[in-house]
Amino acid sequence: MVSEVNKRATRQLAAVYQALQGDHSHPSADEVYQRVRRTLPRISLGTVYRNLQRLVTEGKIRMFLLGERIARYDPMVAEHDHFICQRCGRVEDVLLERNRQVNLAPLVNQGFTVTAHSLAIHGLCQKCGRVRPHRAGARRVPKGPDGRGESTAVSPQKGEEVWGVDRKQRKLRSAEELNKQT
Amino acid sequence: MVSEVNKRATRQLAAVYQALQGDHSHPSADEVYQRVRRTLPRISLGTVYRNLQRLVTEGKIRMFLLGERIARYDPMVAEHDHFICQRCGRVEDVLLERNRQVNLAPLVNQGFTVTAHSLAIHGLCQKCGRVRPHRAGARRVPKGPDGRGESTAVSPQKGEEVWGVDRKQRKLRSAEELNKQT
DNA sequence: ATGATTGCAAAACGTTTGCACACCT
DNA sequence: AGGTGTGCAAACGTTTTGCAATCAT
Numbered sequence: 146m147v148s149e150v151n152k153r154a155t156r157q158l159a160a161v162y163q164a165l166q167g168d169h170s171h172p173s174a175d176e177v178y179q180r181v182r183r184t185l186p187r188i189s190l191g192t193v194y195r196n197l198q199r200l201v202t203e204g205k206i207r208m209f210l211l212g213e214r215i216a217r218y219d220p221m222v223a224e225h226d227h228f229i230c231q232r233c234g235r236v237e238d239v240l241l242e243r244n245r246q247v248n249l250a251p252l253v254n255q256g257f258t259v260t261a262h263s264l265a266i267h268g269l270c271q272k273c274g275r276v277r278p279h280r281a282g283a284r285r286v287p288k289g290p291d292g293r294g295e296s297t298a299v300s301p302q303k304g305e306e307v308w309g310v311d312r313k314q315r316k317l318r319s320a321e322e323l324n325k326q327t
Numbered sequence: 328m329v330s331e332v333n334k335r336a337t338r339q340l341a342a343v344y345q346a347l348q349g350d351h352s353h354p355s356a357d358e359v360y361q362r363v364r365r366t367l368p369r370i371s372l373g374t375v376y377r378n379l380q381r382l383v384t385e386g387k388i389r390m391f392l393l394g395e396r397i398a399r400y401d402p403m404v405a406e407h408d409h410f411i412c413q414r415c416g417r418v419e420d421v422l423l424e425r426n427r428q429v430n431l432a433p434l435v436n437q438g439f440t441v442t443a444h445s446l447a448i449h450g451l452c453q454k455c456g457r458v459r460p461h462r463a464g465a466r467r468v469p470k471g472p473d474g475r476g477e478s479t480a481v482s483p484q485k486g487e488e489v490w491g492v493d494r495k496q497r498k499l500r501s502a503e504e505l506n507k508q509t
Numbered sequence: 510a511t512g513a514t515t516g517c518a519a520a521a522c523g524t525t526t527g528c529a530c531a532c533c534t
Numbered sequence: 535a536g537g538t539g540t541g542c543a544a545a546c547g548t549t550t551t552g553c554a555a556t557c558a559t
Contacts, residue, residue, distance in 0.1 A: 153533055153538055174523075189541045194524065196539095214396050214548080215523060228439060239434060249448065252421060256453035257410060264446050266431065271438035335513055335558050356549080371516045376549065378514095396523080397548065 152199075160184050161196040165206055169238055171217040211265060226264040237270065334381075342366050343378040347388055351420055353399040393447060408446040419452065 164180040165172070172180070178193045197218055200206040207219045212229045228237045249259050346362040347354070354362070360375045379400055382388040389401045394411045410419045431441050 151534080151538070155533075155539060157540075187541075189543095190523095191525075191542075192540055198525095210392060210394055210396060212392055214392060214398075216396075228434065252410065252448065257448075258451040259448055260450045262446060262448040264444060266434065266439075266441055266444040268442045269440040333513070333559075337514060337558075339515070357547095369516075371518095372548095373517075373550075374515060380550095 157181075157185060157188050157192050158196045158199070160188070161193055162200055162205065165218055165220045168220065171219055173215045173217055175215075177218060212267070226266065228266045228268070228270065239266065339363075339367060339370050339374050340378045340381070342370070343375055344382055344387065347400055347402045350402065353401055355397050355399055357397075359400060394449070408448065410448045410450070410452065421448065 160181045161177060164177050174194055174197055175190070177197065178188070178190050181188055181193060197206070197208065197216075201208045201218075208216050209219070209227075210216055211227055226239050228239045249262070252259060342363045343359060346359050356376055356379055357372070359379065360370070360372050363370055363375060379388070379390065379398075383390045383400075390398050391401070391409075392398055393409055408421050410421045431444070434441060
């Protein structure tokens with residue numbers, strides 16, 4: 146009623162959709178763009194974005210932001226969880242049988258409406274887990290070769306000691322105090 | 328050995344750190360900036376970013392990207408999960424007693440190294456859940472008033488039918504076919 | 510003194526948008 | 535014909551970075 150306007154089907158829309166089918170590698174918009182370009186060399190990145198967005202709001206694909214700043218897209222499939230590699234940034238689907246049965250009742254009782262939930266598991270993927278990473282460039286979250294650095298709520302890197310912060314509000318006497326325990 | 332360089336303690340670093348202590352509202356870098364500015368009016372946004380980054384790699388604070396493209400920061404605290412409101416984008420800490428006991432053994436057996444996991448629950452927070460949202464602007468993920476639009480792997484909006492995609496690879500005959508079921 | 514850290518401004522990055530033109534229906 | 539969707543390029547918001555000046559050690 147309000148405005149189910151005449152959506153049109155175009156070559157570009159189909160190509161974008163097609164590029165995602167059967168693909169669970171969570172391509173970014175740009176990766177989709179590169180793919181679609183092979184079929185439609187004149188398509189623009191903007192169009193890819195527009196069509197991805199359209200497919201998302203139509204519920205035909207899924208978009209998520211998971212520990213990185215770039216959006217990734219997925220064909221619609223059954224619920225699953227995600228493993229995010231801290232080193233290479235790769236996101237893999239994982240199926241953990243038992244964890245779907247999370248008890249959300251407490252939330253609902255507090256007035257939340259829950260529409261979805263997904264578990265993000267952080268760590269090192271099979272490839273990255275093998276390499277022992279020279280514990281050198283630990284200062285800076287790397288960004289070059291492996292593409293992505295940080296991930297969602299990464300726990301302290303092994304080898305970096307966590308600061309002994311006590312949980313309650315705490316005032317620093319001086320700037321020095323902050324540095325002391327590093 | 329390699330390069331545990333002389334890190335220095337500065338007023339700015341302390342202020343950035345201090346701005347987060349006892350704050351569980353998940354401020355963005357810019358919010359931290361605004362806060363710190365009250366004490367150090369001449370601090371620059373770049374410095375805030377640099378210090379936030381440093382504190383993160385030192386394990387003194389935590390950064391996460393959760394359903395939005397902007398980074399949010401948190402003082403280091405015990406593990407908890409996150410509720411992300413689809414409407415207003417607010418991220419709230421939640422404590423779900425039973426869900427910590429996820430069985431990660433299958434993953435570990437597959438060669439993954441798990442360092443952290445957190446559950447992201449998507450839905451409507453107490454405030455947003457009350458309002459019945461004019462089911463009109465459902466086409467476009469809103470971006471104005473409520474600040475954020477999309478969230479991590481949001482499931483199809485109520486009222487939008489999901490396309491009946493069959494799971495296996497599928498070729499479109501034509502562009503039209505894509506539009507048909509909308 | 511020396512070099513880590515700052516402020517500033519420009520660049521980078523992924524994404525969105527305004528426009529005139531092309532194409533679908 | 536009419537208007538949705540396109541290609542292009544410019545704009546966007548967040549984050550990063552190069553530089554000379556400043557400050558902690």
